[in-house]
Amino acid sequence: MKERSYQRHIQVAMAYFIMAALLGILLRSYPIFFFGFHYRYMVHAHSHIALLGWVYVAMTTLLHYCFVEKDTSGKRYRRIFGATQVTLIGMLLTFPFQGYALFSIIFSTLFLIVSYVFFYHFSKHIHPKFRDSKALVCMKAALWYMVISSLGPWALGVIMTTLGAQSIWYRLAIYFYLHFQYNGWMVLTLIGLFLFALEQRGFVFPKKRFIQFFWALNIGIVLSFFLSALWTKPSTWIYLAAGLGAMAQLYAMVLLWLMTTNGFLALPLSKMQDRLLKTAMVLLCIKLILQLLTTFPYFARMAVTYLDLTIGYLHLTFLGGISIGLFFFVDYFGLFRISRSTYRWYFLGFLLTEILIFYRGFMVWQHWTMPKGFMEILALSSLLILIGLCGMFLQNHKRT
Numbered sequence: 001m002k003e004r005s006y007q008r009h010i011q012v013a014m015a016y017f018i019m020a021a022l023l024g025i026l027l028r029s030y031p032i033f034f035f036g037f038h039y040r041y042m043v044h045a046h047s048h049i050a051l052l053g054w055v056y057v058a059m060t061t062l063l064h065y066c067f068v069e070k071d072t073s074g075k076r077y078r079r080i081f082g083a084t085q086v087t088l089i090g091m092l093l094t095f096p097f098q099g100y101a102l103f104s105i106i107f108s109t110l111f112l113i114v115s116y117v118f119f120y121h122f123s124k125h126i127h128p129k130f131r132d133s134k135a136l137v138c139m140k141a142a143l144w145y146m147v148i149s150s151l152g153p154w155a156l157g158v159i160m161t162t163l164g165a166q167s168i169w170y171r172l173a174i175y176f177y178l179h180f181q182y183n184g185w186m187v188l189t190l191i192g193l194f195l196f197a198l199e200q201r202g203f204v205f206p207k208k209r210f211i212q213f214f215w216a217l218n219i220g221i222v223l224s225f226f227l228s229a230l231w232t233k234p235s236t237w238i239y240l241a242a243g244l245g246a247m248a249q250l251y252a253m254v255l256l257w258l259m260t261t262n263g264f265l266a267l268p269l270s271k272m273q274d275r276l277l278k279t280a281m282v283l284l285c286i287k288l289i290l291q292l293l294t295t296f297p298y299f300a301r302m303a304v305t306y307l308d309l310t311i312g313y314l315h316l317t318f319l320g321g322i323s324i325g326l327f328f329f330v331d332y333f334g335l336f337r338i339s340r341s342t343y344r345w346y347f348l349g350f351l352l353t354e355i356l357i358f359y360r361g362f363m364v365w366q367h368w369t370m371p372k373g374f375m376e377i378l379a380l381s382s383l384l385i386l387i388g389l390c391g392m393f394l395q396n397h398k399r400t
Helices: 003-033 039-067 070-098 102-124 134-149 151-162 168-200 207-232 236-266 271-293 297-305 307-332 340-366 374-399
Strands: none
Touching: 003 039, 003 070, 003 374, 039 070, 039 102, 039 134, 039 168, 039 307, 070 102, 102 134, 102 151, 134 151, 134 168, 134 207, 151 168, 168 207, 168 236, 168 271, 168 307, 207 236, 207 297, 236 271, 271 307, 271 340, 297 307, 307 340, 340 374
8 A cells, every 4th residue: 555545544534533523512512502413412423433533543544554564455454444434424424313323333333343354454464574573562452452442332232221221330331441442442552653663763672671561551451440430439449459550550651661761862753743742641641640549539539520520531631642642643654744833723722621621620529600601712712623633634635
């Protein structure tokens, strides 16, 4: 496959991000204009297109671009990519109008099956020169977490027919999916891409420290799932496991920093790329610190009681660490340019919405009165994200 094909695929991913942002603005404007749509159905569409349209398509494109033999797999990969788009467009056309119902479930199920096909395709066509790559070790683990996370959606059907949607197992299945998507598949893919960039510059990782990092990170990913179960008021052992998982993830990040500091300084980065990478790192570190705080019962109750704190945390992870991390990699590999002017719009919108969402959570917690015009300001702040994304898309569309 030619590089231009990968550039177009990243543009497709960005188009989904723009659509997710547009749906997010509609959701933020709902209390203002009272649009005639089902709010929860639109939330399902927004989350699915953001996670599966933007992040999944961007990450799988980067994985294929970096690791796979292009001459022997191009045609099959294009078929997988095309099938993925059919399932995503199907979800986009069904979720806003029926929520979780027959056709949206069909397209969601087909997406899972196509993602398994991609995993198999990727595993079979890795370029031989990467067989001993430490980055590839992380990528394979990330893909396994993607598959493991899909157990959550598969379990939902059984839970709904046997225990009902009000069962705690229904929420736990959703949290299982989100946890292993965010912390396993997405974060580990970003780490793998970072290690790949260093290896391409000839950097060699200390074997012992890499093993320590890899095991600490994976133990942390598995055990920190119990953070998603603290709302059930579990036994002390669950709190201890969740705390151990959060600390293991932080320890792994310290090891990663110690292992890659010299290589990081040697990367040939532009000023924009340096800013994107450092911003993503800082935001992911903040995510890990907030995650550690929720191992304490008081903060765990706060996260459950005040929904805006949870939404703010999820957006910090998705719009911040993960999306800005992807901005860095698509720019670094030359597949999609991120200009300073368009990124400023995006980051300003992200920063303002984060401040406002967390502030609303604290308002509810402290029983403060919501300022007049708060919802309008929040919706306008979200509009800045859309302006930034549209600017990025148009600049790259002209370039290609």
